[in-house]
Amino acid sequence: xxxxxxxxxxxxxxxxxxxxxxxxxxxxxxxxxxxxxxxxxxxxxxxxxxxxxxxxxxxxxxxxxxxxxxxxxxxxxxxxxxxxxxxxxxxxxxxxxxxxxxxxxxxxxxxxxxxxxxxxxx
Numbered sequence: 554x555x556x557x558x559x560x561x562x563x564x565x566x567x568x569x570x571x572x573x574x575x576x577x578x579x580x581x582x583x584x585x586x587x588x589x590x591x592x593x594x595x596x597x598x599x600x601x602x603x604x605x606x607x608x609x610x611x612x613x614x615x616x617x618x619x620x621x622x623x624x625x626x627x628x629x630x631x632x633x634x635x636x637x638x639x640x641x642x643x644x645x646x647x648x649x650x651x652x653x654x655x656x657x658x659x660x661x662x663x664x665x666x667x668x669x670x671x672x673x674x675x
Contacts, residue, residue: 562579563579563582563583563586
């Protein structure tokens, strides 16, 4: 019964019977609790930010590697076209130059042609 009353008082209820000293004590308890909650929230926020920063870093690295693969394929295609090789042989050259990919990658099409000039500037 006493704990229920204390809990209600911490929720701001049933305060009418408290004197000034009891109200000050309750205020201190609430401020200490709020301080702990804020510290826990800040810690969680920093942990989540750190995890997101690691994810951004990994995605940037993956993006960089993909750009390098695209540039490599573009250079192979350009060289093959300059040498007058057929479309089929260019496809075979590019396929053999690709590193092995996961089986989850469903897009196996090859698009021939020059990319837009801004594709490799990013």
